[in-house]
Amino acid sequence: MKSSIISAFVAVALAGSFLACDKSSKEIKVGGVAPATGEAATFGASTKNGMDMALAEWNAKGGVLTKPVKMSFADDKGDPAEAATVWTKLIEQDKVCAVIGTVMSKCSLAGAPISQNSKIPMIATSSTNPKVTLVGDYIFRVCFIDPFQGTVGAKFAFDELKAKKAACLFDVGNDYTKGLSEFFKAKFTALGGEVVGYEGHATGTTDFKAQLTKLLATKPDVLYVSDYYNDVALIAKQARELGFKGPMLGGDGWDSPKLTEVGGAAVEGCFFTNHYSQEDTSPVVVEFVKNYKAKYNAVPDALAALGYDATNMMLDAIQRAGSTDGDKIKDAMAKADYKGVTGQVKFDGDRNPVKSAVIIEIKGGKQVYKTTVNP
C-alpha cells in the first residue's frame, strides 16, 4: 500500500512539473518567498499582501512586456534550510525569471547563493543584514541595512531622548537582533553615551525577568530591545513589572499590530526605527494606504509596503530590460531610480538602497510618526 502512495505523490509532483513547463511562454513567472508560517508569520502575511497587490496592479494595467504576470509563492517558514529548498524549487521547477523575497535575513542568505549561481535576480524585501547583497551582483534589496538602522536608533536615543545610559537586550539565537544591538552599541558609545548593560536571551524564552533584573540594576535611561514584536511585547511587560519607567527603543522587528495587542500599556511611549509610516502625506503613500485598506481591510505595515515596493521594482526592471533574461533584468535593476512607498530607491555599489528611516512612536495604542532620519 505504501508504494502506491509513493507513486501517487511522485505522479503529482511530476504532473506539477509538466504543468509548469507549458505556460512559460504565455506569461511572466516570478517567484515570491516569505515566512507565511513560523515566528515571523505576520511579517510574511503582510509581505505577501504587498506582493499580491503590486502584482494585481500590474496585471490590471496590461501586465509586464504585454504578458500577464504570475507569482509562484513559497513559504520559507523562517527556516534557512526550507528557504534553500523552495528557492531551488522556484528556479528549477517553476522556472521563474526572478525572485522577490524574503523577510528574514537568515533565509535570504540561504537563498541568495542559489539565485546568484543560477543567475536569477533576487530582491529581498526586508532582510537587513549587510551580508545578503554581498553574495553577488544578482542580489538586491529594497530595505535599509542594519548598520544604518542601529546607528539611527543610537542617534535618536542620544540626541532626542537625551539618554546617557543605555542597556541592550537581544536574542542570541537571532543574527538580526544581535547585529542590530551591536551597531546600536557602537554608535551610542561613539556619540558619548554609555552602554551599561548588554544581555542576550535564548530564542523562545518567555521569562526575561532574570536578564531584565540584571539590566535594570544598572539604571539605564533607555532600553534598546532589538527583538521581534512577539518577544518585545513580553519584554516590555516584564520590564514594567520590574519597575522600569523609561522609554524602550527598537528596530523594524517591532512593526506588527500584535505589538500593541499583546504589549498593551507596556509599550506606550516607546519608539522604533522603521521603513515607512502610514501617516506619510506624500501622494504615493496615501494612494497605497487607501488601496491596501480597500483590498485587505487593514492598515498596511512596513512589511507590506516593502513587499509592494520590491515587487514593483522587480516588475519595473523586467519591463525596462525588455526581456526575461536574468542578466538584462539585473542590469536594469542596478540602474533603478524608483519612487516607492518606502522612499526614493536608488542602489549603491553593494545593491543596497540609499534611503531614510523613520522613527515611529507608540501613542494611544497606535503607531504615530515621530521623525525622519536621513543617512
Place this chain on the structure above:
Amino acid sequence: MDKIKLPKLLIFGALFYLVVQVLILTGVLNGYFVVIINRSLIFVILASTLNLINGITGQFSLGHMGFAAVGAYVSGTLTTIIFKLNPHHFADNGAFLVCIILGGIGAAVVGFLIGFPSLRLKGDYLAIVTLGFGEIIRTILNNIAFVGGPRGLLGIPKFSGFTVIFLFTFFTIVLLRNLVQSSHGRAMLSIRENELASELAGVDTTKYKVLGFVVGAFFAGIAGGLLAHLLQIAHPTQYGFYASSILLIMVYAGGMGSLTGSMIAAFSLTFLTEGLRVGIDWLRDSVGIPIGTEWTMVVYALLLIFIMLFKTEGFMGMRESKILIIEEKRV
C-alpha cells in the same frame, strides 16, 4: 575476513545510478528533482545509521542530528577556509573528500563521548540524555561566532553532486550491511534482544554499544557534511529535535533493524514531503483552502502514531531485501 560477495547489491546500485544519470542528462529530471533525490540519499545514510544504534543495538538515541551537525560544521568550516585561501582548490574534489571524512571523524568522537552514558542508562533515560546532548550541540554551535553562530555557516562551496552523494551512500550501506551480518552485528543484535543474557554469554556489551554509537555517528557526520555542501548552508536550527524526530519516523516506518526499510522510508518520506508541499500549495492557491505546510508535519505525527499502534514493526519489520543479504560461501 572472508571475501564477501556483493554482486546483487552492486548490480542494483549501478542500475539505480545509471538510470538516474540518464534521466538527468536527458533533462527529464530537472535540478529540483535532483535535489530531492540527493536529499533522499543523504537521509538514507542518516536513517540507516540511526537504525544501527536504535534498531540493531537496541539503544535509544534521540539526538542523531547532532552528529550530522558536527559533521556539517567541521567539514563546512574546513572547505570554506580552504576555498577562501585558495579558490583554485574549489575544483579539487580530493580536498573535499578529506574534509568530509574529517567531519565524520569529528562526529565519531562526539559519538564516542555520548556512547558512555549509554553504558549506564536504559531506555527512557538514555533517550532524554541523547536528546539533551543533541540540544547542547545545537546550542554550542549557535554560540560560536567563528562558525557564524545564529547566522549559520554560509557560503559553503557546492561540492555535493549526485555522483558523490550516491557513492557515499552506497559505501555506507555496504559497510553497514557487512557489519550487521557479521559476528559483530550479531553481537549487537544480542544486546538488543537481552543485554543481560548476552553479557553473561560473554559478549563485550560495552565495546559494542559504544561501537554502535561511533559507527553511527561517523556516517551521520558524513551525511551532515554532504547535506551542508548541497544546501551550501549549515544552520543550528536544522539539527534540533524536530529533525531528529523525522529520522525517528523514518526508522520506525521502515522497520527497526531493517536497512532496506530505512532506505525505502528515507526515499518515501522525502518524496512525500515534496509531494505534500506541491499538493498543499495547490490546495491553497488554486482551491483557496487556507492551509499551510504544517499539515505535512501533522501527517507525519499521525503516521508515527499509527505505525506504533498498528504496525509496530514498520514496513519491513526486521527483514532485509534479498539484494542486501550476503550469501554464505558454502564450502
Place this chain on the structure above:
Amino acid sequence: MGSIFSAQQIVNGLQLGAIYALIALGYTMVYGIVRLINFAHGDFFMVGAYAAYGAFYLFNFFLPAGGAMAFIVLILAMAGGAAIALLSNQFAYKPLRYKPRLSSLVTAIGVSMLLEYTFSAMPFIGPSPRGFPELLAKKMFHIGSAEVSNYVMIDLLVAAALMIGLTFLIQRTPMGKAMRAVSQDKDAAKLMGIDVEKVIAFTFAIGGSFAGAAGLLAGLTYPRIQPYMGILPGLKAFIAAVLGGIGNVPGAVLGAFIMGLAETFATAYNSLLGEGIAFVILIVVLLLRPNGILGEKTADKI
C-alpha cells in the same frame, strides 16, 4: 554579583518554580504509575493555556475580567488539560500498555508532535502566537528590594493549593490509596480487585489538569501563548521531576523549585548558561544520583 542572587531574582525563580512544579507533578505521577515518560505532557500544558484563552473569550460576552472570570477560566483550563490527557491515554497509550516500553515512549513523541502541529495548523488557533488577555488587574508590591506583582502571589497560591489538594487525595482518599497501590505493584493491585485501568486514567486526568492549570498561570504571567510553548517547559519540568526523584510527589515539587531558582540565577549570570543549565543538571543527576534527591534506591531485579 548582587543582581544575581538578589531578592528580586529569588522571587523570579520561585514564580518559575511554581509553574514547573505543577507540570512536574503530572510527569511524576504518570511515571510512577505506568513507568512512562509522557513526552506529550508539556503539550497538555499548552492545550490548557489555549483552553483558558478560548474560555475567556467565550465567557467574555457576558462576564468581565476579574475574580469570577479567573476562577471559571482556571476550571476550564484544568478540564481541558484533563480531557486531552484522557484522550491520549485512551487512544494512544492504553493499547500499548503491555507492549515494550519503547513503543509507548515513541508513541508519546508522536502524540506530542501531533498536538503541536495540529494546533499550529488549525486556521483559528495557530501558528502565530497570541496575546493572553489580562484576567486580573496587575498590582505591584514591594517586599524588601523586590518588586512582587500580585501575579507572583497567585502563581504560588494556586500551585500550593493544588499541591495540598493532591497530597490530601493521595494520602486520605480510597482512590489515592489505589493510586499508590498501582504504582507500587500493578499486578498485585489487579489481583486485589482494583480496576487498574480506571486508576491509570484518573492519574492521567489529574496530571493533565495540573498541566492545564500551569498553562493558565503561564498564560497569565508571560502573556503569550503559541503551539510550541510546551516543549521547553515540559522538558525542564521533566528534568525537575528527575532531579527530585521521578515517581516521588514531594520530590517533583522540590526539584521544580530548585530548577526554577537555578535557571534564574544561571540566566542572570550568563544567558548561554541559562539555556543549558537544565541539561547540565540532568546529566549531573543521572550520572551521580540517578534516583534523584528524594528518590528511593530501587534494587535492580536480576
